[in-house]
Amino acid sequence: MLANALRPASIAVAAVRRACVLTASVFNKLVKQETLTKDDKSPVTVGDYSAQAVINTVLGRTFPSDPIVGEEDATDLRTPSGTVLRNRIVELANETLTAELQPGEKEEWGLGPNHSRTADELLDAIDRGNYNGGRTGRMWTLDPIDGTKGFLRGEQYAVCLALIVDSRVELGVMGCPNLPVNAADPTGARGCIFLAVRGQGAYQLPLSNPLAGPAERLAIPAFSAETLNLLESVEKAHAKLSFNERVAQLLGITRAPTRMDSQAKYCSLARGDGGVYLRMPTGVGYKEKIWDHAPGAILVEEAGGVITDSRGEPLDFGLGRTLGENHGVVAAGKEVHSKVIKAVKRAKEEEAKAETAEGH
Ligand SMILES: Nc1ncnc2c1ncn2[C@@H]1O[C@H](COP(=O)(O)O)[C@@H](OP(=O)(O)O)[C@H]1O
Ligand SMILES: [Mg+2]
Ligand SMILES: [Mg+2]
Ligand SMILES: [Mg+2]
Secondary structure, X not given: OHHHHOHHHHHHHHXXXXXXXXXXXXXXXXXHHHEEEOOOOOEEEHHHHHHHHHHHHHHHHHOOOOOEEEOOOOHHHHOHHHHHHHHHHHHHHHHHHOOOOOOOOOHHHOOOOOOOOOHHHHHHHHHOOEOXXXXXXXXXXXXXEEOHHHHHHOOOOEEEEEEEEOOEEEEEEEEEEEEEXXXXXXXXXXXXXXXXXXXXXXXXXXXXXXXXXXXXXXXXXXXXXXXOOEEEOOOOOOOOHHHHHHHHHHOOOOOOOEEOOOOHHHHHHHOOOOOEEEEXXXXXXXXXXXXXXXXXXXXXXXXXXXXXXXXXXXXXXXOOOEOXXXXXXXXXXXXXXXXXXXXXXXXXXXHHHHHHHOOO
16 A cells, blocks of 8 residues: 555554544534634634644654644643643543554554653644745645534544645645545445545545555546536635636536535545535635645645646745635646636636726
């Protein structure tokens, strides 16, 4: 199996799998005091913090000189009011790190019954994610729970990790505990890991046993106007869904969009559950974060697709923690992608015309 052959891939898959076990178990026990509201008003839970602690601990052990651009930081956990949350995170992270080794995992990765950490070590691990990113060098980017709102609703979320070298994503791993293994059987088994390695393909692995189980290679299938549909955010504040509706009309799409939280949308695109990922800025000045797109971007590319901003320009992962000025994101199979870019251009022109007519 590919993940086994490549050390960074196998370590990333193992770390993401453990974090998925943690978040899935937290969901069932989550109480109200275990969620904080960040300065930007978005939620963060014990799940987000402990998943970041687990993955950064593994990366710190296996790649000690690699910096990490992680979504969360431990500032709030170091204050007296953070004590209850902190203790819970330490307990959860240690439970996860010290669980028995699975086939393919190695003790030298800092996993297994002998590898309990102190509270300080775990808070420091969370803060290893404070790197600012940039144009050159090797770095990881981590979103310990992408789609925290979906996670809190019991819907889709993803544990997302990518390795970036000189601004290019080289490896992406996404764990989706609530995603059906087969979209055609939505009430069937759930839980998948997606892996993409630059030049080596995109794969779906079983969440229960990703390093030793079967790997299914993914390729975006061809779509017609009748079979095409959009994959879009659930949260209206994250993307301009009215714009999507017009683009769908221009493309002659008749199927309803699939709304789903998190980068599970990129996973769904890579295996052909939906044909277009479309995310347009809402106009509030929000900048997209690299951890929200890096793993998804390489998965789409390795499944044969194209990902750009809404003008058709490549996404730039070398600007720091964000993708810079927000021109949205468009991802799809090659042929569909160029059609979507044209439709987006036309919808933008219509919008500009309507605004001029309104005297804006
Ligand atoms: N105004 C905004 N525009 C675009 N994305 C936003 C946003 N506010 C928050 N987000 C991001 O949207 C992500 C979820 O994506 P989606 O809408 O595809 O489910 C969030 O990830 P987290 O849940 O990790 O914070 C958050 O980073
Ligand atoms: Mg968040
Ligand atoms: Mg996110
Ligand atoms: Mg997140």
